[in-house]
Amino acid sequence: MSDFMMFSLVPLTVAVIISMTCALLGNFLVLRRQSLIGDAISHVALPGIVVSFVLTGTLASTAMMLGAGVSALVTVVMIELIRRLGRVEASAAMGVVFTSLFALGVLLLEWHGASGVHLDVEHALYGNLESLIWFDGTGPAALVDPVALADLPPQLGRAAWVGLLVVAFLVVFRRHLVLGSFDPDFAASVRAHPALVDLLLVTLVAIAAIAAFEAVGSIIVIAMFICPAAAARLMTNRLGRQIAWSQLFAVVSAVLGYLLAGHGLGWLGFGFDVSVSAAGMIATVAGLILLAACLAGPRRQRTGAATGT
Amino acid sequence: METWWHALTFSLGYNTSVVTLGSMLLAAAAGMVGTFVLLRKRALVSDAISHSTLPGLALAFILVGLVTGDGRLLPALLLGAAASAALGLWAVQAISARTRLGEDAAIGAVLSTFFAFGVVLITVIQSMRVTGQSGLTGYLVGATAGMLASEAQLIAACALGLLAAVLVMRRDFLMVCFDADFARTQGVNTWRVDLLLLMLLMAVVVVGMKVTGLILIVALTIIPPVAARFWTDQPMAMVALAALLGALSGYLGVTLSSVSEGLPTGPLIVLCAFGLFLASFLFSPRRGVLASLLAYRRFRQRVHLRQGLLALGRDEPIFDGLTLSLLRRRGYIRRDGVATPPGQAAARDAEHEERLWALYRERYPDDALHREHAGLTPIAQVLSADAIMALEAQLMGLREMRP
Amino acid sequence: MPDPRLAREVIASPFAIQGLTVSYDHRPVVHSVDFVVPPGSMTAIVGPNGAGKSSLLKAALGITRRLTGEVRVFGRPIEQMSRHVAFVPQRNSVDWDFPARVIDVVAMGLFRDLRWWQFSGRDHRRRAMESLGRVGMEAFADRQIGQLSGGQQQRVFLARALVQEADLTILDEPFAGVDAATETAIVEVLKSLRDEGRTLLCVHHDLSTVRDYFDHVLLLNVRRIAAGPVAEVFVERHLQATYGGRLSPVQLARLVGSAAEVGGR
Numbered sequence: 001m002s003d004f005m006m007f008s009l010v011p012l013t014v015a016v017i018i019s020m021t022c023a024l025l026g027n028f029l030v031l032r033r034q035s036l037i038g039d040a041i042s043h044v045a046l047p048g049i050v051v052s053f054v055l056t057g058t059l060a061s062t063a064m065m066l067g068a069g070v071s072a073l074v075t076v077v078m079i080e081l082i083r084r085l086g087r088v089e090a091s092a093a094m095g096v097v098f099t100s101l102f103a104l105g106v107l108l109l110e111w112h113g114a115s116g117v118h119l120d121v122e123h124a125l126y127g128n129l130e131s132l133i134w135f136d137g138t139g140p141a142a143l144v145d146p147v148a149l150a151d152l153p154p155q156l157g158r159a160a161w162v163g164l165l166v167v168a169f170l171v172v173f174r175r176h177l178v179l180g181s182f183d184p185d186f187a188a189s190v191r192a193h194p195a196l197v198d199l200l201l202v203t204l205v206a207i208a209a210i211a212a213f214e215a216v217g218s219i220i221v222i223a224m225f226i227c228p229a230a231a232a233r234l235m236t237n238r239l240g241r242q243i244a245w246s247q248l249f250a251v252v253s254a255v256l257g258y259l260l261a262g263h264g265l266g267w268l269g270f271g272f273d274v275s276v277s278a279a280g281m282i283a284t285v286a287g288l289i290l291l292a293a294c295l296a297g298p299r300r301q302r303t304g305a306a307t308g309t
Numbered sequence: 310m311e312t313w314w315h316a317l318t319f320s321l322g323y324n325t326s327v328v329t330l331g332s333m334l335l336a337a338a339a340g341m342v343g344t345f346v347l348l349r350k351r352a353l354v355s356d357a358i359s360h361s362t363l364p365g366l367a368l369a370f371i372l373v374g375l376v377t378g379d380g381r382l383l384p385a386l387l388l389g390a391a392a393s394a395a396l397g398l399w400a401v402q403a404i405s406a407r408t409r410l411g412e413d414a415a416i417g418a419v420l421s422t423f424f425a426f427g428v429v430l431i432t433v434i435q436s437m438r439v440t441g442q443s444g445l446t447g448y449l450v451g452a453t454a455g456m457l458a459s460e461a462q463l464i465a466a467c468a469l470g471l472l473a474a475v476l477v478m479r480r481d482f483l484m485v486c487f488d489a490d491f492a493r494t495q496g497v498n499t500w501r502v503d504l505l506l507l508m509l510l511m512a513v514v515v516v517g518m519k520v521t522g523l524i525l526i527v528a529l530t531i532i533p534p535v536a537a538r539f540w541t542d543q544p545m546a547m548v549a550l551a552a553l554l555g556a557l558s559g560y561l562g563v564t565l566s567s568v569s570e571g572l573p574t575g576p577l578i579v580l581c582a583f584g585l586f587l588a589s590f591l592f593s594p595r596r597g598v599l600a601s602l603l604a605y606r607r608f609r610q611r612v613h614l615r616q617g618l619l620a621l622g623r624d625e626p627i628f629d630g631l632t633l634s635l636l637r638r639r640g641y642i643r644r645d646g647v648a649t650p651p652g653q654a655a656a657r658d659a660e661h662e663e664r665l666w667a668l669y670r671e672r673y674p675d676d677a678l679h680r681e682h683a684g685l686t687p688i689a690q691v692l693s694a695d696a697i698m699a700l701e702a703q704l705m706g707l708r709e710m711r712p
Numbered sequence: 713m714p715d716p717r718l719a720r721e722v723i724a725s726p727f728a729i730q731g732l733t734v735s736y737d738h739r740p741v742v743h744s745v746d747f748v749v750p751p752g753s754m755t756a757i758v759g760p761n762g763a764g765k766s767s768l769l770k771a772a773l774g775i776t777r778r779l780t781g782e783v784r785v786f787g788r789p790i791e792q793m794s795r796h797v798a799f800v801p802q803r804n805s806v807d808w809d810f811p812a813r814v815i816d817v818v819a820m821g822l823f824r825d826l827r828w829w830q831f832s833g834r835d836h837r838r839r840a841m842e843s844l845g846r847v848g849m850e851a852f853a854d855r856q857i858g859q860l861s862g863g864q865q866q867r868v869f870l871a872r873a874l875v876q877e878a879d880l881t882i883l884d885e886p887f888a889g890v891d892a893a894t895e896t897a898i899v900e901v902l903k904s905l906r907d908e909g910r911t912l913l914c915v916h917h918d919l920s921t922v923r924d925y926f927d928h929v930l931l932l933n934v935r936r937i938a939a940g941p942v943a944e945v946f947v948e949r950h951l952q953a954t955y956g957g958r959l960s961p962v963q964l965a966r967l968v969g970s971a972a973e974v975g976g977r
Contacts, residue, residue: 038417039356094353095535096528107572178820183805183820188773189775219425227422239812276429277428283428294408297408615744616731
C-alpha cells in the first residue's frame with residue numbers, strides 16, 4: 001500500500017488528469033477537423049524548452065513552461081501567417097512550421113548536449129511519469145498530513161490547475177465553441193467571434209500540451225488529444241454524451257495503461273518483471289480503444305444526407 | 310570553415326562523399342514525391358507514415374538482436390519499418406474511408422498510437438541484453454556521422470531507384486493530383502495511382518529515416534514542395550524545383566554537419582530547407598509576401614482613390630478615413646473636405662473613364678468579361694486608341710440623344 | 713443618432729451598402745457596389761456564377777474582410793446593429809454530420825439572448841419549437857441533423873433565423889438543391905415575414921422564379937448592373953449586361969415573355 005502511495009499514486013493521478021484535460025479539448029479539435037494542431041503544438045514544446053534552457057541556463061519549471069508556451073504561440077502565429085500570406089494549405093503550413101521548429105530544438109539540444117544536462121530528445125518524447133515519486137507518501141495518513149502534502153511533486157498541482165482552467169474555458173465558451181465548430185459563418189454573423197474563440201482554443205491546447213509534456217512527454221499528449229475524442233465520436237450523435245464518453249475513455253486509458261506498463265509483461269507471462277514506458281502504454285491503450293470503436297462503435301458511419309441533396 | 314569547404318567540394322573522403330550524394334538524391338526524391346502529395350492535399354500523411362515506422366523498427370531490432378546479439382542490421386530494420394509503416398498507412402486510409410472520422414483525426418490517431426507502441430517496445434529493448442541500442446536513437450533524429458559505407462551506398466541506391474520511379478510515373482501522378490475525377494474518365498485507375506504514390510512516399514520515408522531521423526523526414530516531403538510553389542504555377546516545374554531545393558538542402562545540411570563532430574544531420578538539412586522556404590516565402594516576386602503586400606496596398610489605394618473621386622464628382626459625403634487621406638495627400642480636397650480645382654478635374658476624368666468602361670461593357674460584354682481589372686486600369690492602357698475614339702464618339706452620340 | 717449627412721433612404725433602410733469592394737488575389741470579385749435595400753421588400757440578388765453574390769453578402773455582414781465600403785443598418789454601422797440582421801448561410805457550407813439535434817441547431821439562433829451562466833429554459837425551447845412549427849418541422853425536433861434531407865436541412869436553417877426575430881433576414885441560395893415542396897414552403901414563410909413588415913434579401917440563382925417570388929432585384933456581376941423594382945429592372949437589356957451573352961435567346965425570350973404575361977394580366 002505504501003509502495004503504491006509513494007510510487008504510483010501521483011503518476012496515476014497526473015496521468016488521469018492530463019488525459020481527461022487533453023481529451024476534453026480534443027473533442028473540439030476532432031469536430032473542427034483540426035486534430036493535427038495538437039500534433040504540431042506538442043512537437044514544438046521541445047524547442048521552446050530548449051531555448052528557455054539555453055537562455056536561462058536552468059531547468060526551472062517556470063522557465064520551461066514559459067518557453068514552451070511562447071513557442072506554441074509562435075507556432076500558431078507562423079502557421080497562420082504562412083497560410084494566409086503565402087496562401088499555403090493549412091496542413092502543409094503546419095508541416096513546414098512544426099518540423100522546422102522541432103529541428104531547431106534538436107539542433108540546439110545537441111549543441112548544448114556536451115554540458116551534460118539531463119535533457120534529451122527521448123525524455124521530451126516519452127516523458128518520465130515514473131519519476132513523479134511522492135517520498136512522504138508513506139501511508140494513507142499522508143493524505144491528510146500537510147507536511148507530506150507539501151512534498152507532492154509540483155507537476156500534480158500544475159496538471160490540476162490546467163485541468164480546472166480548461167473546464168472553466170469550456171463552460172464559459174461552450175456556446176461559442178459549438179457555434180464556431182458547426183457554422184463559423186453564422187457564428188460571425190451573430191458576433192460570436194469564431195476567429196477569436198479559435199485562437200483561445202489553440203492557446204488552451206498549447207497550455208494543456210505544455211503541462212502534459214513536462215510530466216508525460218509529447219506522444220501521450222497527441223494520443224490523448226485525438227484518440228479518446230475520436231473514439232467517443234463513434235459512440236454517439238450527441239455532443240454532451242460524446243464528451244462524457246471521451247472522459248471515460250481517457251480515464252480507462254490512463255489507468256489501464258499505467259497498470260499494464262508496470263506489470264503487463266509479467267502478466268503476459270514474460271517471466272521476467274520489466275516495466276515499460278507508462279506514457280507509451282497509456283497512448284497505446286487509447287489507440288486500442290479507438291480501434292475497438294472503429295470496429296464496433298454504434299455510430300461509426302457518417303449519417304445520412306451529409307453532403308448530398 | 311575549411312572543413313566545410315572540403316565537405317562542399319567532396320574532398321573529405323569517400324564515405325562522406327557517398328553520404329552527401331545519397332542524402333541529396335534522397336532529398337530530391339522526397340521533394341518530388343512530396344510535391345504530388347502536396348498537390349493531392351495530403352501533406353501530413355507522411356507524418357503518419359514516418360511515425361508509424363517506429364514499432365516495426367523496434368520489433369526488427371528485437372528479432373535480429375535475439376538471433377545475432379546485435380540488432381543493427383540496416384536491411385532488416387528498413388524492412389521492419391516499411392512493414393509497420395504500411396500497416397499505419399492502411400489504418401489511416403481505412404479510418405478515414407470507413408468511419409465518420411476525418412483524415413486529420415485518422416493521421417493523428419495512427420501516428421500517436423504507433424509511435425507510442427514503438428516507445429513501449431524501445432523500453433523493452435532497453436531491458437534486454439542486446440548491443441547496439443544507441444544505434445536505435447539515431448533513427449529518431451538522424452545520424453550520418455558513423456554511417457558505414459555499405460549503408461550509405463544502400464541509401465544512395467534506393468534514393469536513385471525512387472527518383473527513377475517518380476520520373477516514370479510523373480504523368481499519372483500529375484493527372485490524378487490535378488483532377489482525380491477527370492483522370493478516372495480517362496481510364497486511369499486513380500486508386501492504384503494513389504496507392505503507388507503513397508508507397509513511394511513510404512519508401513522515401515523509410516530510406517530517409519537513417520539520414521534525417523523519422524520525425525524530421527516528413528519535413529523533406531513538405532518544405533521543398535511548399536517553397537517551390539512560390540516560384541511557379543506549373544506542376545512539372547514545381548516538381549523539378551522541389552527536387553532541386555531538396556537536393557540543395559541535403560547538400561548544405563550534410564556538409565554543415567561534417568564541420569563539427571556530433572552535429573545531427575537531420576535538423577541541419579531541415580533547417581536549410583526552411584531557410585530556402587523562408588527566402589521563397591518572403592522574396593518570390595510572384596507569390597512572395599513582400600510582393601503581395603505591396604500589390605495589395607497599391608490595389609487598395611487605387612480602389613479608394615477611384616471611389617473617392619467618384620463620390621466627389623457626385624457630391625456625396627465621404628466617410629472613409631483612408632479615402633479622405635488619399636484625396637488630401639494628392640491635393641484633391643482641402644482639409645475641410647471641399648474639392649480643390651485639380652480635385653474637380655480628376656473627379657471629372659474619373660467619371661468619364663467610368664462612363665467609357667460602362668459603355669464598353671455594355672457594347673462588348675463578352676470581351677469585358679475576359680479582362681481582369683476592367684474598370685480600374687486606365688482604359689488607355691487596355692484598349693487601342695482607335696477603340697477608345699470609337700467609344701468616345703458613341704458616348705458623345707448618346708449624350709446628344711439624351712440631353 | 714445616424715449621421716445627418718446620410719441620405720434619407722439610407723437611414724430608413726435595414727441594409728444599405730456603399731462602395732463595397734471585395735478583392736481576392738488583388739482582383740475585385742465585388743467592385744464598388746452601392747445598394748440600398750428598400751424596407752419591407754423582398755429583394756433578390758441575381759447574377760451568373762462567380763459574380764460575387766455570396767462574397768458581397770459575406771463581406772457586408774463582416775464575415776470576410778472588405779477592401780472598401782460601408783454597410784449601414786438603419787443608418788448606423790452594421791457592427792453595432794447586427795442584432796437586427798439574421799443570416800442563413802448556404803446549406804452545404806456546414807458539416808451535417810455534426811453531433812447535434814434539430815432543436816439544438818435552431819437554438820443556436822438564441823445565441824445573443826443567453827449569457828454564459830444561463831441555460832436555455834422552457835421559454836427558449838418554446839420559441840425554438842414555434843420557429844420549427846412555422847417551417848413545418850416540429851415533428852423532427854429531436855432528430856439527428858445528419859438524418860435530414862436537403863430540403864429539411866434548409867428548413868432548419870430558416871427556423872434558426874426565425875428565432876432571431878430580426879428586421880432583416882439575409883439568405884444565401886435558400887432554394888439550392890431543395891425539393892419543390894420545400895421551395896414552396898420556404899417562399900410562403902418568407903412572404904409571411906414580409907407581410908409582418910420585415911425585409912428579406914436573397915441570393916437567388918433561378919431566373920425563372922424571380923418574378924414570382926421577389927419584388928425588388930439587384931443584378932450583379934462584380935459591379936452593380938442594375939437595381940430596383942423587378943418590373944422595371946428585370947428586362948432583357950439588363951439581363952444581357954449581367955450575363956454577358958451567356959443567356960441563350962430562347963432563355964431570354966422566356967424570361968421576358970413571362971414579363972409580358974405578367975404585364976398583360
